[in-house]
Each structure stands twice: as structure tokens, then as C-alpha cells.
Amino acid sequence: MPEWIKNIQTSLIDLHDPSGSHFHQAWKACFAAxxxxxxxxxxxxxxxxxxxxxxxxxxxxxNGNIPRQQQLTMLRAALMAILTIGLLGCLGNYLLLQAILLVIFSFFAQYAVRFGSQYDTSLTWILIPVAIAENPQxxxxxxxxxxxxxxxxxxFICVFWVLPRNPQKTLEAVSKRTRSRLARLLDLSILNLDQSSQQTKDSLPDLKRRIFSLIEAQKSTLKQVQSNSKxxxxxxxATDQHLISSQEALFEAIVILEQALSPLKYSHLTSVHLKFALQRFxxxxxxxxxxxxxxxxxxxxPLSPQPAIGEIIHKLMAENKLSTVDQVHLQSIDFATQNLCKKLNALLLRPEAQLSEAPHWKTSGKPFSDQSIEWRFDLNEPISRRxxxxxxxxxxxxxxTRWLNLPHGDxxxxxxxxxxxDSVGNTFWKAQGRLLGTAFGVAAAVIFYALIxxxxxLMFVAAFITIFPYLYLRPSLSNYGYAKFFxxxxxxxFLGSLRQxxxxxxxxxxxxxxxxxxxxxxxxTLLVLPNWSSSNWKQGLIKTWTDFQHFFQAIVTEYQSPELDPQAIQKLSQQTQKSVYKLDTHLEGRKHETLMRGDSLSQRLAVIQADRKIYEALLYLSYLAAESKxxxxxxxxxxDAQTVIEQITAAFIEMQQFIGTRFSPQLPLVANRCRLPISGENGGVSVNRPQFNFLLALNQLCEEIEQFGETRCTYTHQQNHVTSATSGNRKP
Incomplete structure (x- = not known):
């Protein structure tokens, strides 16, 4: 069966889901239109x-859901659109001024995302070409x-009154649906693997696209929940960190499935990996x-990994079905999962984890996306380059457009x-979907328009019939080309029905x-400030960590002050949000860079693992900042708080350099340098409860990095040894 027919089948299978946000959004938009x-x-x-x-x-x-905190933002977007359209209309005869205004505005349309005001600029930019397409007077x-x-x-009316929905129920439905769909996909893959490796290999691209779409649906719903809550x-x-952990397990399952296609792997071992990854997810x-x-x-x-991977290892070892490399690999997964479950149990069972019952963690009434972000232009940052x-x-x-004198060049x-x-790969994917969808859509519309x-x-009815699938498929990564077609x-x-x-x-x-x-x-994108320059990304990350040092110093200063200042606490909270936002921006740039180079999903999984580590560190630092109130x-x-800051910064920068390629033998030494003495350990000093929680969590994180790095180094060394021995026995 051709690939494009499989893609259409995949898209049609997803259309029966009435509980997702895309379904509600499409209906709301149809009513508004x-x-x-x-x-x-x-x-x-x-x-x-x-x-x-x-x-x-x-x-x-x-996304079919306007939080109450963003109503003013939406009104500001409408006013900004009106102002820009008016200026462009007045400058219709002055092409140079109009071009300068469009260029300046296109820059801010991309750059303003870091300020959390993407509604203001993206809405305005989309409305501009529609408004001036015919050069109005x-x-x-x-x-x-x-x-x-x-x-x-x-x-505004349709968003609030048409098909209202509860964000909590929506998020639960999306998460449960994601897990159930992934379970069916992986079960099918395991069955195909036992029957035919070629069949699994053919279905792997479709499986990747489905999982990317599920991840995007989960992320968009989570952002809506965060925006609707103070x-x-x-x-x-905390919610972002758990979402990243879920994505890590998803990519781990796909990476294992990719590895299963290698002739050096055993089908029964891959089945164990897949089932275990599914349980972990x-x-x-x-x-x-x-x-x-x-x-x-x-x-x-308390959570526990099911099924017990240790029992499976002993069973397979008894049957002589595991090589030494496979044993080390499974034991490293078992060790990492046990530590992960311990960490999740600590977060879920500690009193501080009850987020709904912790009013002192609530900042001002503004949502996270509306907090002020400082203005600074730096070409080392991905947003500035974009x-x-x-x-x-x-x-x-x-x-x-002016040189070719295009009649409809807007x-x-x-x-x-x-x-x-942000990357050549994403640009090519976007351009391919937009170009193919437009070409086939225009061809179909020409035929349809010539007939009726x-x-x-009939044309008016056909327009509204195709509006729904366009808005339903538009947010999905794998269906962008189909959305452009509709x-x-x-x-x-629609223009034909209105005689326009x-x-x-x-x-x-x-x-x-x-x-x-x-x-x-x-x-x-290929020629101007390409993102494959890793030096720019590293410089931007170092600058971000420098800002993060000031945040940590502010926490120490607040602890040393005899009285807690509410204004200082508010400023500290804003600094936290700025640091998190900027760091996440650099990590997103690193993900795009990894995908742009065409690397395998294994490296993207490593990047997500690094994201989870850093988010965990941010979470512990935020616990410390919140309890300082x-x-x-x-x-x-x-x-020596400054030494602590330097150790944290150096450790994570070095860890980020190692993760993504392979685990260096120096990684355990880096983690060991970051360990700090606390009360009752090597004659450490006594600290209060929030400091003790933070230092204990940091030490646990370093121990996990140290032991996990040693295990991975051992596994990499043995794998290289087995690979070299195997290649040496091959016939020329």
C-alpha cells in the first residue's frame, strides 16, 4: 500500500475522537465562521x-479556549491588528515605508514569543495580508x-458559549487516550516483530508520526490547564517535568523499536524491552x-516497575538467551527505573508535593505566560536568530514581489x-506540507469551481464542510499538508460563494x-544564521546559566536577611520564571539542532533525558525558593554558597556536553565533585528543612548520574568490544 494512503488512513482514524481539544476547536471555529x-x-x-x-x-x-487572564491580551491583539492594518492601508502608495513596516513587524512577530505575547503578533500578522490583499483605499x-x-x-462568544469544556477532564482524557493508543500501537508492533521484521520496519514511520501527534496534543492541553489556573x-x-518524563518514556519505546530492526538484536529481548517501556510510560x-x-x-x-525486570533477566539468563552485553543493558535500565520510581515516590508522597494545598506557592494573579521577560537581543539565542x-x-x-510585479503577491x-x-529540517517539513497541500487544494478547487x-x-456548503477538517488537522504535526489542502x-x-x-x-x-x-x-534558513553552529548554542547556554547564578545568589541573600521582604520574594519568583523560560528556550533550540542534523531518535532521547535532569534541578531550586517565603x-x-553555585553550573554544563553523544568516563567524576556534605554525613553542617531537602535531592541526583554513568560506560565498552569481535569474525 502506498505511503500516502497509509497517512490518510491514519488521519481518518484520529477523526472519531470527540474528547480532544482539536474537536472542540473545530466546532467553535465553524460556528464563528x-x-x-x-x-x-x-x-x-x-x-x-x-x-x-x-x-x-x-x-x-x-486553541478554542481563552483563559480569563488572557482576555485583555486577546483584546490587545485585536487593537494591534486594527492599528497595523490602518497604517498599512494609509501607506499603500508608499511602498518603501510599507516594506519597512512589514519587515520590522515580522521581526517582532517571531521575537515577541519570548515575552509570552504571541497572541498580539501572530494574530496581527495573519490578518494583515487578508486585509490588504486587494490594496484597499x-x-x-x-x-x-x-x-x-x-x-x-x-x-469570543463562540469560545465561551459553544461546547464549553473542563480543562481537568480534557487533560485526563488526553493523557488516558495517549496511553491507550500507545499501548495498542506497541502491542501491534510486538506482534509484527514476532511475525515479520519487514512489516514492523514498514510501520515504524507511521508509528513515529502517531506518537509525535500524541505528544503535541498532550503538550497543548497542559498549556491550557496552566493558563487557566493561577x-x-x-x-x-513540576507539571512540565512530569510531562518531559512521559515523553522520555515514549521516545525510549520508539528507540528500542528501532534497535529491534538491527540483525544483532533478539526478537524476544526486544519484546521484553517494549513491554517494559510501555509499563514505565x-x-x-x-x-x-x-x-x-x-x-x-x-x-x-507507591509506584513500582511492572513487570519486575530483574525476574525477567534471571529467567532469560537461565534459558541462556542473553549475552553479556544484553545483561548489562537490562541491568542498567532496571537500575535507572528503580531510581526513577524512588524519585517519583518522594515527590508524590512528600507534603510539599500537594500543589493544590500550597497557597504560598501561588505568585501574583498573572499566569505564567504573562509574566514580564526582560528585553535582550543576542544572536546566540535561537529566538533572536529565528x-x-x-x-x-x-x-x-x-x-x-515588486521585482516580478506579481498581481497577488501578498x-x-x-x-x-x-x-x-528554528532548523532546516522543520523549515523543509513546513514548506513541503504547505506547498503540496496548496497545490493539491488549488487543483481540487479549480475542478470543483469549474463544475458548479x-x-x-453548493460552494458555500462545500466551504464549511472543509473548514472543520482543516481546523481539526491543523495543530497535528503529521497532518499539516492535509490541513493546507482543506x-x-x-x-x-468561500470566496466563490460570495462572488469575491x-x-x-x-x-x-x-x-x-x-x-x-x-x-x-x-x-x-539554509544560508542565514544556520542553527548547526553548536558554539552559538553553547555560548547562549552559558549566559543563561550565568543569569541562573544570580537567581541562586538571590535565594542565599534572602535566607541571610533577618526579615523576609514580600517584594523581594515576588522579584525572586519572577527571576525564577525568567530563568526557566530562557533555559527552556535553549533546550528547544538544541532539540531542533539535533533533528536538523538528521540524527537518530536515540540522540533526541538523550536530549530529553538531559531536559528532565535540568528540570528536576529547577524543581528543587523552586522548592527552596518557595519555602523561603x-x-x-x-x-x-x-x-561557601558561591562554591555551591559554581559546582552546580559546571556540573550541568559538562553533563549537557556529554549527553547526546555518549557517556564519558569523566561524567561520574563531574557528579562526584558536585556532592555536598550535609548533616550526619562526613561531618557536615546542620541546615534547616528546605535546605536539607534541596541538598539531599541534589546529592541523590549526583549519585544517580554517577552510578548511571558508570553503568553506561561499562555497557558502551562491552558493546564496542563485542561489535569489534563480531566484525572481526565476518568474512570479507
Whole structure:
């Protein structure tokens, strides 16, 4: 069966799920577009098609759920869109000023994401080309502004009143559905592996795409829950850390499945790996749900890895089915999982883990995404490089549009901006989906329009039939090309039903403009500030850790102060959020860089493991910062706090360099240098409870790194020895 038919089958299988956020979002957007279209038919002199597009865009960009804390942000986005459209309309005769404004705005559209105000810029940018596509006169600008406001108002009504849903139930449904689907996929893979390795190899790409889609659905739902709740820094980091652990288990299962296709692996051993990874993912999912503030069940029974991997190892050893390398590999997995379960039990059973009952962790009423982030432009940061590339791509697109004198060239800079991603791989994927989806969508629309161009009612119905699958498939990574297909079909049919110049020429020029814009965006990503320079990423990470040192010093200073200052505590909390956000930005850049080089999923799994380690360290630091708000004085401050900071920074920087390639023998030494004496251990000093919890957690983390590094080094050495021996016995 061809690959594209399998992809369509995969997409259709996912459409029956009515509990996900994409289903609700698609219905809300359809209702908003239907109301806007009704206004257009009632008052065609005032209402314009941009009202429908504005309503669709607002619902889509809010994921069908506007938290109350972000209502003002959405209103600010609408006002910003109106202001920008008005300026561009007034500058219609001044092409140079219009180009300068578009280039500046395209830069801020990408850069403002670090400020948590992506609604303001992304919504405005999408509305601009729709508004100025026909070069409106200055007298038409007020009507455009009125239509944008009405579109925002209709989207606001539909988001709140159409199919309201509970974020807690939605998150639970998404997590449970993710685990159940993964269970079915892995069970099927195990059966295929026992029957035919070729069949498993053929189904592996589809399995990867499905798991990527499930991860994205889980992440988007978690962000909605965090935005709807007044969570503090600790709660946000805790939920993010558990989500990363779930992703780690997911990728581990896929990596094991990839390794199973190697002729040096045994099918029964791979089955054990897959089943064990599935059980581990189930335990991680349970811990992830239990850590959420809206699911107050932290006092559940302790987790334990099931089935017991040690029993399986002894059974296979008794049957002489395991080599020495396989034994070491399984024992290292067993050791790491046991430590992981201990850590999860410590987090779930300690009193501090009851996030819903810890009001002193709540910061101000602002959500996490609305906290202020300092302004600083640095080309070593991924966001700064991406913003600069986007501005250059838009500038080149505008020059090409004016030089070629394209009649409908507004979509060239739009496509160049949309496909401008953090890496060449993501840019190519985005450009490929947008280009193929547009080409097939325009071709289908041309045929459909030629058949029934006189029946405007049928075209209107066809447009709304295709709006739903477009909005449903749009957030999914594996279905972006299909979403573009339905978008082009719906766009042309809708304009044709309104007699808004939907002709074959417009359809063809639309496809040509998008192809030119995608080519420009891909070329700029390849040639301008490419992300494969690891030195830039390392410099940015070192700067981030330097800022993180100031955060740690602020904690120490707060402990030393005789009285706790509420304003200082608030500032400390904001510094925590800034550090977490910037560090996460660098880690995301590292993930894109890893994928861009075409490395295997094993290296991405290693990057996620590094993310989990750093998030755990951030979680412990945040526990310490949160407990500093309590009116208690330390007994004795840990000696030489600056040394502690330097050790933490050096250890994690070195660990990040080693993880992603292979575990160096120096890694246990790095972890050992970071261990600190505490009360009752090697004559350590006495500290108070929050400091003791932090130091104990840090020491446990270092012990785990040390022992896990020794195990992996031993395994790597033995694996290289076995591989060299095997290759030496091969015939030339």
C-alpha cells in the first residue's frame, strides 16, 4: 500500500475522537465562521470576508479556549491588528515605508514569543495580508476595522458559549487516550516483530508520526490547564517535568523499536524491552496526572516497575538467551527505573508535593505566560536568530514581489514568514506540507469551481464542510499538508460563494505565490544564521546559566536577611520564571539542532533525558525558593554558597556536553565533585528543612548520574568490544 494512503488512513482514524481539544476547536471555529457569513449575507455593504477569516483565526490561535487572564491580551491583539492594518492601508502608495513596516513587524512577530505575547503578533500578522490583499483605499480602512472587531467578538462568544469544556477532564482524557493508543500501537508492533521484521520496519514511520501527534496534543492541553489556573512557579515546573518524563518514556519505546530492526538484536529481548517501556510510560502517566493541581491525589500507592525486570533477566539468563552485553543493558535500565520510581515516590508522597494545598506557592494573579521577560537581543539565542532570519526572508520576499510585479503577491512574504523555523529540517517539513497541500487544494478547487461555479449555495456548503477538517488537522504535526489542502479548498469555495473574484487566475497565482514564498523561507534558513553552529548554542547556554547564578545568589541573600521582604520574594519568583523560560528556550533550540542534523531518535532521547535532569534541578531550586517565603530562620547557612553555585553550573554544563553523544568516563567524576556534605554525613553542617531537602535531592541526583554513568560506560565498552569481535569474525 502506498505511503500516502497509509497517512490518510491514519488521519481518518484520529477523526472519531470527540474528547480532544482539536474537536472542540473545530466546532467553535465553524460556528464563528457561520455567524460571520450570516452577517455578510445580511449586510453585504458593510460586512466583508475578512470578518470570517478574523473569527477563524482568533478561535484557532486560542486553541478554542481563552483563559480569563488572557482576555485583555486577546483584546490587545485585536487593537494591534486594527492599528497595523490602518497604517498599512494609509501607506499603500508608499511602498518603501510599507516594506519597512512589514519587515520590522515580522521581526517582532517571531521575537515577541519570548515575552509570552504571541497572541498580539501572530494574530496581527495573519490578518494583515487578508486585509490588504486587494490594496484597499483609505476610505475602506474603517470598514476593515469594523469587520475585524466583529470577527473578534464572534470568536469570543463562540469560545465561551459553544461546547464549553473542563480543562481537568480534557487533560485526563488526553493523557488516558495517549496511553491507550500507545499501548495498542506497541502491542501491534510486538506482534509484527514476532511475525515479520519487514512489516514492523514498514510501520515504524507511521508509528513515529502517531506518537509525535500524541505528544503535541498532550503538550497543548497542559498549556491550557496552566493558563487557566493561577499556578506558581513550582507547580508549573513540576507539571512540565512530569510531562518531559512521559515523553522520555515514549521516545525510549520508539528507540528500542528501532534497535529491534538491527540483525544483532533478539526478537524476544526486544519484546521484553517494549513491554517494559510501555509499563514505565504508564507509571509516568499516572505520576503526571497526580502532580496536577486539579487532580489532588498525591497520596496514592507507591509506584513500582511492572513487570519486575530483574525476574525477567534471571529467567532469560537461565534459558541462556542473553549475552553479556544484553545483561548489562537490562541491568542498567532496571537500575535507572528503580531510581526513577524512588524519585517519583518522594515527590508524590512528600507534603510539599500537594500543589493544590500550597497557597504560598501561588505568585501574583498573572499566569505564567504573562509574566514580564526582560528585553535582550543576542544572536546566540535561537529566538533572536529565528527573528532575524524571518525579517530577512520577508524583506527578500517583498523585493521579489515588486521585482516580478506579481498581481497577488501578498502571500509571498506570508509564506516566507510561516515556513521560517528554528532548523532546516522543520523549515523543509513546513514548506513541503504547505506547498503540496496548496497545490493539491488549488487543483481540487479549480475542478470543483469549474463544475458548479453557478451554484453559489453548493460552494458555500462545500466551504464549511472543509473548514472543520482543516481546523481539526491543523495543530497535528503529521497532518499539516492535509490541513493546507482543506484550507485552500475552503478559501476558494468561500470566496466563490460570495462572488469575491474566485477565478482560476486567482487560484493559480495563489499557488505560485506560496511556492515562491516557501522557497525563499527555505533558502534563508539554509544560508542565514544556520542553527548547526553548536558554539552559538553553547555560548547562549552559558549566559543563561550565568543569569541562573544570580537567581541562586538571590535565594542565599534572602535566607541571610533577618526579615523576609514580600517584594523581594515576588522579584525572586519572577527571576525564577525568567530563568526557566530562557533555559527552556535553549533546550528547544538544541532539540531542533539535533533533528536538523538528521540524527537518530536515540540522540533526541538523550536530549530529553538531559531536559528532565535540568528540570528536576529547577524543581528543587523552586522548592527552596518557595519555602523561603515561610517565616522561618535557618540554623546554619551552608558553607561557601558561591562554591555551591559554581559546582552546580559546571556540573550541568559538562553533563549537557556529554549527553547526546555518549557517556564519558569523566561524567561520574563531574557528579562526584558536585556532592555536598550535609548533616550526619562526613561531618557536615546542620541546615534547616528546605535546605536539607534541596541538598539531599541534589546529592541523590549526583549519585544517580554517577552510578548511571558508570553503568553506561561499562555497557558502551562491552558493546564496542563485542561489535569489534563480531566484525572481526565476518568474512570479507
Amino acid at each position: 457561520l455567524l460571520a457569513a450570516a452577517l455578510i449575507y445580511i449586510a453585504p455593504q458593510v460586512a466583508q470576508p475578512i470578518m470570517v477569516f478574523a473569527a477563524l483565526i482568533f478561535v484557532h490561535k486560542t 483609505i476610505s475602506e480602512i474603517p470598514f476593515i476595522i469594523i469587520n475585524v472587531l466583529f470577527g473578534f467578538f464572534l470568536a 499556578l506558581g512557579t513550582v507547580a508549573i515546573i 504508564g507509571a509516568q502517566g499516572s505520576a503526571f496526572l497526580s502532580s496536577l493541581p486539579m487532580v489532588p491525589e498525591p497520596s496514592q500507592a 527573528s532575524t532570519r524571518s525579517a530577512i526572508a520577508v524583506l527578500i520576499a517583498l523585493i521579489v 502571500w509571498v512574504p506570508v509564506s516566507a514568514l510561516i515556513v521560517s523555523r 461555479f453557478r451554484h453559489h449555495t 484550507q485552500q479548498f475552503a478559501y476558494i469555495c 473574484g474566485a477565478s482560476v487566475a486567482l487560484m493559480e497565482w495563489r499557488a505560485i505565490d506560496i511556492a515562491i514564498g516557501c522557497s525563499i523561507g527555505l533558502a534563508v 515561610q517565616p522561618q530562620q535557618p540554623e546554619i547557612l551552608p558553607p
